[in-house]
Amino acid sequence: MDAENTRPENAEENGGGGISRKTLLKAALVAVPAAPLLVGRATAPASAVTDGPLPLTPACDDGDAPTIEQIEGPYFKPGSPLRTSLAGPGTPGVPLTVSGYVFGRSCRPIAGALLDFWQADNNGAYDNTGYTFRGHQFSDAQGAFRLTTIVPGLYPGRTRHIHVKVQAPNGPVLTTQLYFPGEPRNNTDTIYNPALLMTVRTVGSGREATFDFVLNVAAPSPSPTPTITPPPNGGGTWKAGTNYRAGDQVTYGDVTYRCIQAHTAYAGWEPPNVPALWQRV
Numbered sequence: 001m002d003a004e005n006t007r008p009e010n011a012e013e014n015g016g017g018g019i020s021r022k023t024l025l026k027a028a029l030v031a032v033p034a035a036p037l038l039v040g041r042a043t044a045p046a047s048a049v050t051d052g053p054l055p056l057t058p059a060c061d062d063g064d065a066p067t068i069e070q071i072e073g074p075y076f077k078p079g080s081p082l083r084t085s086l087a088g089p090g091t092p093g094v095p096l097t098v099s100g101y102v103f104g105r106s107c108r109p110i111a112g113a114l115l116d117f118w119q120a121d122n123n124g125a126y127d128n129t130g131y132t133f134r135g136h137q138f139s140d141a142q143g144a145f146r147l148t149t150i151v152p153g154l155y156p157g158r159t160r161h162i163h164v165k166v167q168a169p170n171g172p173v174l175t176t177q178l179y180f181p182g183e184p185r186n187n188t189d190t191i192y193n194p195a196l197l198m199t200v201r202t203v204g205s206g207r208e209a210t211f212d213f214v215l216n217v218a219a220p221s222p223s224p225t226p227t228i229t230p231p232p233n234g235g236g237t238w239k240a241g242t243n244y245r246a247g248d249q250v251t252y253g254d255v256t257y258r259c260i261q262a263h264t265a266y267a268g269w270e271p272p273n274v275p276a277l278w279q280r281v
């Protein structure tokens with residue numbers, strides 16, 4: 001095993017030392033009426049709400065370091081489906097949701113960030129021929145994401161974990177892993193890092209986990225609000241703002257790519273940068 005991360009500090013906001021700036025920002029975000037998905041999910045203190053929305057300043061002074069990187073491991077597979085749910089009612093395993101936000105170093109939420117998840121099934125096996133328990137999604141306008149899946153099974157040599165790649169528009173790819181508290185193997189897994197622990201609670205027969213990513217970007221990219229244009233007929237040059245469908249072909253840098261998942265192209269989502277979306281022909 002290649003343990004490459006040793007930083008033990010968890011920069012998440014959940015200690016008894018007060019409320020972090022990031023928490024307040026989240027409270028302001030969930031107070032926005034246009035975010036129905038988030039209403040009722042936040043646990044922001046009342047004071048954070050009654051003080052009114054917090055101004056989103058470029059400075060971030062609560063010590064939130066960028067989320068640390070971890071090894072990709074041998075089971076990443078490009079071209080995952082665009083979907084937020086990797087499991088359904090009949091999927092064996094303990095139901096799990098993972099939700100949170102994608103922030104930049106400035107503590108501002110990042111909209112349109114690409115999150116590509118992959119994990120083992122209930123028996124600890126990866127699907128290396130298909131795309132079971134693989135999927136990517138984009139953070140919404142508030143920087144929020146939500147994954148529906150199951151608690152991954154254990155496999156030899158590792159503690160329980162979920163793999164993910166997170167990328168802001170125009171930003172570098174963060175490859176990391178998320179962990180579950182209270183797992184016995186957390187003590188022996190040489191890759192495990194407590195800074196990547198999710199907050200997990202039991203709800204009914206399932207689990208609800210939260211984790212916020214902090215990407216190493218100085219400021220969020222401009223709000224990705226492209227003017228939607230139809231895809232070119234028979235190909236053309238890749239262009240931000242175009243609404244591509246699976247099967248569309250484009251050229252970029254004299255290379256031809258085929259769209260493998262329908263999406264709206266943002267600056268930063270150039271085909272070489274988003275293997276979840278584009279396949280080189």
Ligand SMILES: [Fe+2]
Pocket residue numbers: 073075158161163
């Ligand atoms: Fe793994």
